[in-house]
Amino acid sequence: MPASTDGVVLRDVHRSFGERSVIDGLDLDVRPGEFVCLLGPSGCGKTTLLRILAGIDETDSGVVSAPSPTAVVFQEPRLLPWRRVLDNVLFGGGAGADARPRALAALTEVELDGHADAWPATLSGGQAQRVALGRALVREPRLLLLDEPFAALDALTRLRMQDLVQRLAARHRPATVLVTHDVEEAVLLGDRVLVMSAGRIEHDVDTRHIGRDPSSAPELDRLRRLLLAELGAAPTTDFRSGETKEAS
Numbered sequence: 001m002p003a004s005t006d007g008v009v010l011r012d013v014h015r016s017f018g019e020r021s022v023i024d025g026l027d028l029d030v031r032p033g034e035f036v037c038l039l040g041p042s043g044c045g046k047t048t049l050l051r052i053l054a055g056i057d058e059t060d061s062g063v064v065s066a067p068s069p070t071a072v073v074f075q076e077p078r079l080l081p082w083r084r085v086l087d088n089v090l091f092g093g094g095a096g097a098d099a100r101p102r103a104l105a106a107l108t109e110v111e112l113d114g115h116a117d118a119w120p121a122t123l124s125g126g127q128a129q130r131v132a133l134g135r136a137l138v139r140e141p142r143l144l145l146l147d148e149p150f151a152a153l154d155a156l157t158r159l160r161m162q163d164l165v166q167r168l169a170a171r172h173r174p175a176t177v178l179v180t181h182d183v184e185e186a187v188l189l190g191d192r193v194l195v196m197s198a199g200r201i202e203h204d205v206d207t208r209h210i211g212r213d214p215s216s217a218p219e220l221d222r223l224r225r226l227l228l229a230e231l232g233a234a235p236t237t238d239f240r241s242g243e244t245k246e247a248s
């Protein structure tokens, strides 16, 4: 895969497993510094797309150009249990005289000062996921791939992690692709929300103007309905009135 000096460019990408076409003529652009969220029904090819972007899966045809270095954070932290926290972060950053200070700085960034010598088994789920984020950041990625990184966390930890990822992405400005099943999370974190279906991007919605403040509620609600309907989630709930009705 050619390393792009710009952002991500995918053109007419195809990938099949046996008879099953999973990525089917997919086009995608992600500019440097842009944060896109990828939604789609289970099995539509989101993880396969991320694996292609990470260079760990191949395509059958099409153009794939992505910046490097790339870092991936998965749903589960995937830490090495026999290595302390700092060593797990060092594992992401490679060697070099400045590896240790950079790993310590990454731990500070993910708000884990004082945990450098801890064992992974002693961490909470949220802390472990922050170590995984630190291990990704220490690579100074120009492409950050996040595959449902908050899915296993409780609601409060999830909000804190969303906030942290948003701040870190704004500071480091990698091109970021976040896979999620949570429409609200996608709308609030993404500059754009992409809805994937049957191996292609079917919708590409600019959500930069939508924030967490109350004035955004109607627009957020409208988008939530549109996206849920696209995801085949029916009936949908009217979040303001609490009414339930069929999705059109």
Ligand SMILES: Nc1ncnc2c1ncn2[C@@H]1O[C@H](COP(=O)(O)OP(=O)(O)OP(=O)(O)O)[C@@H](O)[C@H]1O
Pocket: 017, 022, 040, 041, 042, 043, 044, 045, 046, 047, 048, 049
């Ligand atoms: N290595 C593989 N060999 C065979 N089939 C595969 C392989 N990887 C993925 N698939 C199939 O490709 C399809 C898409 O999988 P993928 O994991 O990309 O979907 P997804 O959109 O990420 O789903 P989910 O939201 O459930 O995680 C599935 O039917 C899956 O079984």
